[in-house]
Amino acid sequence: MRLDLPDPGAGPHALALRQAFDALRRSFLALVSTQEAAPMLLLQAPDRSVWRVxxxxxxxxxAEKIQG
Incomplete structure (x- = not known):
């Protein structure tokens, strides 16, 4: 799972955005299991290429590049 949220910056709504983003991060953490193993991981590099680890x-x- 990839969850990239922007930095809310320092605008007038920064505190509210930061709190909302933190709530989203906490919600998604519950979806990631630490009790299950997988035979491989797929990771995406900054250049959007995909690697099998x-x-x-x-x-x-x-690591083996499989796309990009």
Whole structure:
């Protein structure tokens, strides 16, 4: 899951926006399980390319570009 919220800055509504963004972040944290394992992760780089990250039985991480 990716949740990129902008910095609310210092405008007249900054405090209200910051509180709303914090509430959203807390809500989404409940959706991410820390009790489930997955065989791989897909991560997106800043250039929008997508990478598959896996781990071997020895604990070695590897990444393979699959898009972009």
């Amino acid at each position: 896996t781990i071997s039985n020895a604990g070695t991480l590897s």
